[in-house]
Amino acid sequence: MSELYEQISESILDGDVRQVTELVQEGIDEGLSAKELLNDALLEGMNEVGVLFKDGELFVPEVLMAARAMDAGVQLLKPLLQEGDVVKKGKIVFATVKGDLHDIGKKLCIMMLEGAGYEVVDIGMDVPPEKIVEGIKEHNADIVAMSAMLTTTMAAMKESVEAIKENALYDKVRIMVGGAPVSEQYAVSIGANYSADATSAVELANELMAV
Numbered sequence: 774m775s776e777l778y779e780q781i782s783e784s785i786l787d788g789d790v791r792q793v794t795e796l797v798q799e800g801i802d803e804g805l806s807a808k809e810l811l812n813d814a815l816l817e818g819m820n821e822v823g824v825l826f827k828d829g830e831l832f833v834p835e836v837l838m839a840a841r842a843m844d845a846g847v848q849l850l851k852p853l854l855q856e857g858d859v860v861k862k863g864k865i866v867f868a869t870v871k872g873d874l875h876d877i878g879k880k881l882c883i884m885m886l887e888g889a890g891y892e893v894v895d896i897g898m899d900v901p902p903e904k905i906v907e908g909i910k911e912h913n914a915d916i917v918a919m920s921a922m923l924t925t926t927m928a929a930m931k932e933s934v935e936a937i938k939e940n941a942l943y944d945k946v947r948i949m950v951g952g953a954p955v956s957e958q959y960a961v962s963i964g965a966n967y968s969a970d971a972t973s974a975v976e977l978a979n980e981l982m983a984v
């Protein structure tokens with residue numbers, strides 16, 4: 774890994790917004806690949822944050838600072854990661870499910886989906902099933918995408934799919950789910966479609982929309 778990537782990862786760990794902004798800009802100016810800057814520097818730093826958080830070496834405020842620093846870097850990369858496709862492929866309503874306040878992964882998926890030509894409406898975090906149903910109706914969504922990062926909130930995905938069925942929307946809207954604890958097997962068991970990351974989320978959306 775290049776030294777710059779390492780420095781960026783460390784600045785994420787430090788939650789240093791200014792440093793991350795400067796270093797990512799340096800990488801862009803040097804002509805480094807935006808995808809590599811995202812995967813090998815920013816996300817690498819966030820992974821490390823995850824490990825330290827799990828081990829009790831970092832606490833919520835520090836993780837939030839790291840998240841803010843990561844977001845600053847992502848904003849700089851955004852125009853480079855998006856292809857600027859003008860043809861709209863479909864409309865996606867995206868939510869983090871009830872009880873869950875993690876939205877970094879969701880934002881990343883949204884950025885990639887928008888870059889690939891989807892119109893995406895972010896209806897927020899901690900969104901209960903009835904609000905998800907409302908969102909689908911209000912925006913006349915082709916796809917509803919749900920994110921969960923806690924094993925405890927995954928159950929809200931199942932509840933949401935049930936609410937979608939109860940409202941006779943199951944045949945009208947395609948359902949995508951994802952997030953660290955979610956698996957292909959779980960998705961299938963609740964009647965949804967799974968993909969593992971932001972890049973494959975675009976592939977999955979294309980598959981579901983048959984484009």
Ligand code: B12
Binds near residue numbers: 873878949
């Ligand atoms: C940042 C973070 C937080 C931040 C969130 C800030 C924010 N605005 O999002 C804060 C500090 C608020 C937080 C709080 C908590 N957290 Co937290 N958090 C994390 C951490 C470190 C990183 C998550 C992250 O952003 N990763 C980077 C992004 C880019 O990756 P991602 O989210 O996985 O998303 C990718 C894929 O999953 C996928 N994807 C995601 N969503 C979707 C949706 C679709 C449709 C698709 C197709 C794909 C997809 O694509 C994304 C991009 O590639 C993880 C550790 C980890 N290893 O994940 C813990 C982690 C998720 N948190 C955890 C815990 C326990 C908590 C708390 C309960 C801690 C506490 N005691 O208060 C609270 C719960 C709050 C709540 N009610 O939600 C645990 C969960 C354990 C479990 N299995 O249930 C983890 C795993 C840490 C750990 N190992 O203990 N957390």
